[in-house]
Amino acid sequence: xxxxxxxxxxxxxxxxxxxxxxxxxxxxxxxxxxxxxxxxxxxxxxxxxxxxxxxxxxxxxxxxxxxxxxxxxxxxxxxxxxxxxxxxxxxxxxxxxxxxxxxxxxxxxxxxx
Amino acid sequence: xxxxxxxxxxxxxxxxxxxxxxxxxxxxxxxxxxxxxxxxxxxxxxxxxxxxxxxxxxxxxxxxxxxxxxxxxxxxxxxxxxxxxxxxxxxxxxxxxxxxxxxxxxxxxxxxxx
Numbered sequence: 001x002x003x004x005x006x007x008x009x010x011x012x013x014x015x016x017x018x019x020x021x022x023x024x025x026x027x028x029x030x031x032x033x034x035x036x037x038x039x040x041x042x043x044x045x046x047x048x049x050x051x052x053x054x055x056x057x058x059x060x061x062x063x064x065x066x067x068x069x070x071x072x073x074x075x076x077x078x079x080x081x082x083x084x085x086x087x088x089x090x091x092x093x094x095x096x097x098x099x100x101x102x103x104x105x106x107x108x109x110x111x112x113x
Numbered sequence: 114x115x116x117x118x119x120x121x122x123x124x125x126x127x128x129x130x131x132x133x134x135x136x137x138x139x140x141x142x143x144x145x146x147x148x149x150x151x152x153x154x155x156x157x158x159x160x161x162x163x164x165x166x167x168x169x170x171x172x173x174x175x176x177x178x179x180x181x182x183x184x185x186x187x188x189x190x191x192x193x194x195x196x197x198x199x200x201x202x203x204x205x206x207x208x209x210x211x212x213x214x215x216x217x218x219x220x221x222x223x224x225x226x227x
Contacts, residue, residue, distance in 0.1 A: 004156075031213070033213070033214070033215075035215075035217075040219075041219055041220070042117075042203050042205075042217030042218050042219045042220050043157070043203070043215075043217045044217070045214040045215060045216070048213065048214065056213075056214055058214065090156055090157065092157075092215075094213065100213070101147075101159055101162060102159075102213070102215060103159070104149075104156040104157040104158070105156050106154075106155060106156040107155075107156050
């Protein structure tokens with residue numbers, strides 16, 4: 001069984017640029033959630049996708065957007081990058097039921113200069 | 114709104130000693146509770162979870178946690194810590210229903226002295 005994978009592992013961007021992060025969900029999982037983990041903090045929920053539609057969103061501005069594809073993989077897009085967007089971005093896959101465990105990928109470390 | 118408090122930012126224990134990491138949550142209904150562990154540069158690994166039933170939950174790597182509704186707590190314990198347990202530990206509460214968002218605490222960094 002393949003776990004959750006994310007790409008790239010590290011990324012450096014400059015302020016104002018745009019970035020796309022990718023996530024492949026674990027086999028059999030149809031729900032993908034994205035979290036932002038700033039240095040020294042716990043992960044914060046960005047949004048969740050189920051069957052290619054956004055299914056819940058945290059307190060993040062619209063410049064954070066996402067997609068889910070028919071194979072349940074997902075992308076996180078961030079436009080107009082700000083210095084505070086520097087963080088570890090974690091993807092988690094699960095079944096849709098709230099009792100389903102979320103399995104996390106290794107994350108993408110984004111540095112905005 | 115849900116929230117999670119982990120009062121201890123850092124904890125240092127000696128190898129072989131017992132461990133308790135504290136977690137308090139705020140949630141109106143019956144919570145779904147989780148403990149995850151994160152090693153440096155890694156993602157999160159689930160240690161254990163509580164949905165209902167027996168309030169003492171067993172997890173992987175010898176960890177257990179006890180749900181106490183009266184104290185709004187879900188503390189993580191291990192009777193004998195190993196050097197490989199050094200990591201950061203996160204408590205999380207699930208909102209339940211669809212749109213299954215997890216709300217995490219700020220984490221506790223565990224250091225193990227040999």
